[in-house]
Amino acid sequence: MPTRLLQLFATSSTHGKGRRISPRRFPVRVALRLRRNHPLIGRSAPDFEFGDGTRLGVLLHSGRALLLDLAGSEKLRVMHERWSGRLTYVSARAKDSKGLTALFIRPDGFVAWLAESDPDLAGADAAITRWLGDAA
Numbered sequence: 001m002p003t004r005l006l007q008l009f010a011t012s013s014t015h016g017k018g019r020r021i022s023p024r025r026f027p028v029r030v031a032l033r034l035r036r037n038h039p040l041i042g043r044s045a046p047d048f049e050f051g052d053g054t055r056l057g058v059l060l061h062s063g064r065a066l067l068l069d070l071a072g073s074e075k076l077r078v079m080h081e082r083w084s085g086r087l088t089y090v091s092a093r094a095k096d097s098k099g100l101t102a103l104f105i106r107p108d109g110f111v112a113w114l115a116e117s118d119p120d121l122a123g124a125d126a127a128i129t130r131w132l133g134d135a136a
Helices: 074-083 121-132
Strands: 010-015 018-023 065-069 087-091 102-105 111-115
Touching: 065 074, 065 121, 074 087, 074 121, 102 121, 111 121
Parallel strands: 065 087
Antiparallel strands: 010 018, 065 102, 102 111
16 A cells, blocks of 8 residues: 655745645655565664663664674774774673574664564665765
8 A cells, every 4th residue: 555645735825925735734644665584674663681781772862873783793892993983882691682692773763674583684784885875
């Protein structure tokens, strides 16, 4: 089923010295066009709690995208360096990882990519490039 996009219809009227544009209001449904191979993709990231008591929400306060490595993958650490100015990398063990080993979380807290086992670097690269642009 196609997603409806926000449409603004403008009507013009002449009041006073200029033209006034007034948008009509329509209900808006937000749908992210992401590859949904997992129900968490396109949804808010779980507020993981880490061993030191820190929660995921605190890590997102910087307003930058986050590559969260829950399994300590050296490959992900090296890959994130290509976007070092735009992407924060955190390797930490969550108290309950929900079966996940890695997530790419956009600055707004939505999951754009995740791994449940050995990370798919090509998939991670594609998701990061889509949201942050080409690597430096």
